[in-house]
Amino acid sequence: MTTLPDRPHTALLVIDVQNGVVEHCHDLDGVVTNISTLIDRARAQDVPVVWVQHSDAELERGSESWQFVPKLVRRAEEPVVHKRYTDSFEDTDLGSVLAERGVGRLVVTGAQTDACIRSTLHGAFVRGYDVTLVGDAHTTEDLTAYGAPAPEQVIAHTNLYWGEQRAPGRRGGTVTTAEVSFAARDGG
Template structure:
């Protein structure tokens, strides 16, 4: 139902599952395993997997912290989008990559829930994409010392509000890793 014309395909976005991001992430091992399962499902169905990789002063490009976790190897032909802002679309090549693949629906996974995941979800929906969040394949670190709710509550709240998101001509919602079924790419 995307508002983007001639974009019938789906892509899996794997956002910032990098060593520096995941080092103190809530239930990191389970989330990495779920993202890995999603990547395998997408590959089996011929659905593009698009990797998004953040760099900033705390996680400079080329540093060990900047690298993706070793459990999630990117296949050489899978697109890699580098970013410097929370929204994976902001000042990146993501939109042209997705347009080239005929993608009008994105399935979002990765980190951090309360930063790059939320920004990317909203960025996709406002740009016309159908946008699905995989409810058990995103995480965040504990930011309670700065007044944030505990990570499990941040994740649960994001899942709750994204389940009920809507926009004209677009769909949004959540699905678990187990529930997600990719159809074979066209």
């Protein structure tokens, strides 16, 4: 249903599941386990797995904190998109990586919910992609000291509002890991 012509395929996005990004995140073990499950399913179905890796002054490229968490292992043939902004499309080659693979629908996982996940959801949507958020495969850290809601509330709110995201010719949606389908758009 994407508005992008000739883009029948789905890709799994694994956003910023890096040591320094997720070290203080809510339910990290559960989220990483769910992402690992989705990576295995995507690979078994020949669905592209696209890795997104952030760097900035606090997250130096090549450092231990910049590395993906050890439980998630990227295969050499799986593309990695390097970014410096919260939206994974901004000033990166993500759009061309997806176009080369005929991808018009994204299944989104990773960190952090209230920054790079939300920005990428909206960035993909306004660029014409259908975007499915995996509600139990994204996380964030506790920023209540700065006035933010508790992490579980941030995650629940994002899952709630993204589940109803609609626009002409495309849609969002929120599903659980168990409900993810990489087949043609069927709601999950």
